[in-house]
Amino acid sequence: MLEIIRAEKMGFCFGVKKAVETCYKVSEEKEVNKYILGMVVHNKDVVKEMENIGFVIINEEDILNGKDPLKKGDIIIIRAHGTTSQIIEKLKEKEVKIYDATCIFVDKIKEMLIQRESVGDEIIFIGDKEHPEVKGIISFGKTVKVFKNLEELKESTLDISKRYSVLTQTTLNKNKFLEIKDYLEKYYSNAQIFDRICGATSERQEATKKLAKTCDILVVIGDLKSSNSKKLLEVALAENPKSYLVQNENELDLSLFSRDMKVGITAGASTPEDIIKKIENKIRGNFNV
Template identity: 55%
Template sequence: MEIIRAEKMGFCFGVSGAIKLCESIAKNKKDYNKAYILGMLVHNKNVVKDMEKKGFITITEEELISGKIKFQKKDLIIIRAHGTTEEIYDILKRSEIKIIDATCIFVKKIRETLIEAEKNGKEILFIGDKDHPEVKGIISFGRNVTVIANYDEFLDFKVDENKKYCLLTQTTLNKEIFFKIKKNIENNYENIEIFSKICGATYERQIAVEKLAKKVDVVLIVGDLASSNTKKLYNLSKSINEKSYLIQDKRELNKEWLQNIKNIGITAGASTPEKVILEIEKDIRGNFDDKHGL
């Protein structure tokens, strides 16, 4: 049985940069007292566990807002790759803790564009998941933001021809949703400025999984259930290849999926560590090939 990897998969540079930053900090423990990470550094439980083993303490926005966490001098906190809300930034700035911002540059750019667009009198249309930490963080800097989840919700939105709008997107938005909305705007409206910062890595991974799903018998999408981009890879693959399965690690690999197949495709979300992917591949080659005659 042949294992075929997607042409683009795994860590994006934003995730990789956040992890390298934490690893660098962990090597210099004499420079600080306690090191906190706000929320999941990236949306992968394996990465979070690894960071905690290195001594980082994971805390939530709720704990900060409630005042439950009491910072000491020489403590530091890392803002996760998804960023956070304006309220949390204000709370942290009022404390004495050292702030290290690992927010993805694409997220920062969208946030900056939102602020500038509102200064210029535009209302914000934001395409994305209103419950995702990235989206919550970005829109918190706005004063008049309408969050739209998909194409149907966009069609339901009543565009006021007397207003000017700026359309922004979640970095991991499904590209097909964006293209449909973009085409509709270009055909019908002149008062909506489109600013898309769908992450290049996300877009490349979506294209790659589409190609992969067409040429293999089974597709494994490796990533955390909390990962937005991983779920979008799964949905894209599933729409092309019914035998597409989302797993978090090798423990979730089901041998029945691999019976009587010639090849298996593997892709991974932008927050999925290479070692998790390698463990799955090793399990397929060893455990399944040797014990189950695949």
Template identity: 55%
Template sequence: MEIKRAEKMGFCFGVAGAINLCNKIIEEKNFNGNLFILGMLVHNKNVTSDMEKKGFITLSEEDLKNKNVKLSKKDTVIIRAHGTTKEIYDILEREGVKIYDATCVFVERIRKALVEAEIKGKKIIFIGDKNHPEVRGIVSFGNDVIIVNSFEEFTELSIEKEKNYCLLTQTTLNKELFFKIKEYIEENYENVEIFSKICGATYERQKAVEKLAGEVDMVLIVGDNKSSNSKKLYEISKSINEKSYLIQDKTELNNSWFKNIDKIGITAGASTPEEIILEIEKEIRGTFDDKHGL
């Protein structure tokens, strides 16, 4: 049984940077009070569990807003890679805690573009999942943002010719969807400025899984089921290769998947640690190869 990895997969620099920041704080003992991470540092339960073992406490936005947790000026709060809302930034500033901001640079750029576009009087259209923490955080810095999540939703918008608009996107948006919307805008509107900061690593991983899915009998996408970019990798792979499966770790491998399979493709979301991928590969070689006599 052959295992083939996608050409681009696993940690992106934003995720790696957030994890490295937390590890550095622990190693240098650069804190006095409690250590908090706002939400999931990255969308991966294994990373979250590892950080909790190191002494970080997961702090939810709801608990912070509802004052269910008491913060001290000695405490340290790490802003997750997805960023957070303006309201939360304001609360943390008022509390006087030490803040480390691990927000991905692409998220920061989109947030900045939104604020600048509104100052210029432009109406904001945002393409993304309104329930995703990255999107909630970015749009909270705006005054009146229209959020849509599909080409169909976009075409149903009433875009007024006499007004100026700015189109922004979630960093993990499927780039093919973006190109489709971009082409539609260019054919129909002259008053919509397009500002895309889809993460380059996200696009590379999407193109890599597209290629991989056509070269193997089955594809395993390794990532947390809360991870937007992992789910998009799964959707792309599934559209090409019916035998595509999204799993979080080796415990979710299913023996029935491996029947009559000779070549397995593996990719991973931007928040998936390398050790999880290695454990899955080891499990396949040690368990499923034996069971199938390969």
């Protein structure tokens, strides 16, 4: 008999929920142009819904190059991942009405970076330098060294005479963080390490790890651009090689499932409940369960 089991923690996190709720609230304002800076959250289906309710998506590059359509009095929502200090200044110059939906955990890391630099520390940042969250946070710093993982960090040369503060992307894999922490504590006593991985991220990773061990196949639901969804897949694959990432029900390969399977379901922090339900229903419907 087919059994579908959800991870104990999955789906929308606090920051994503706040960003989406901000968009719905702002959408009620009439006779004003409404924009979102990039993907409000990393999920194409959510972004499409925002466009359906009246928002236009614009990107940072157009703002920096003066190619954006923004006019004085227009509304713009800053996505959950935040943005750079340069973009904030540009938006202020344009005198647009800013609704900041940046995740509180992202803001706290930014504030920590600024505070640690103010006392003379150089910053080591662990994360994907191409990710908008990381680009935004490090733009508020002066001397920031960014490393994707432990391997990159080992290849660098840190000055034992300097003081470093170590910060991370909110969605960093917890196990990878602990590897980096152990390495720095062993070789660089001049590096102070701050664990700022989002609590929701850690909970979802642990729940996924637990579920992956007990099911025949595990489906991670999330956008291919979502950092936390890709991290969930990484965690799942370490426990169960039959783990797959899909964005929505259209990407499901039903040939991977059988009637007697125990199917695990988890979802990234930007994945809405209706997509999760559609995937569950499609799997059940294939076996008339």
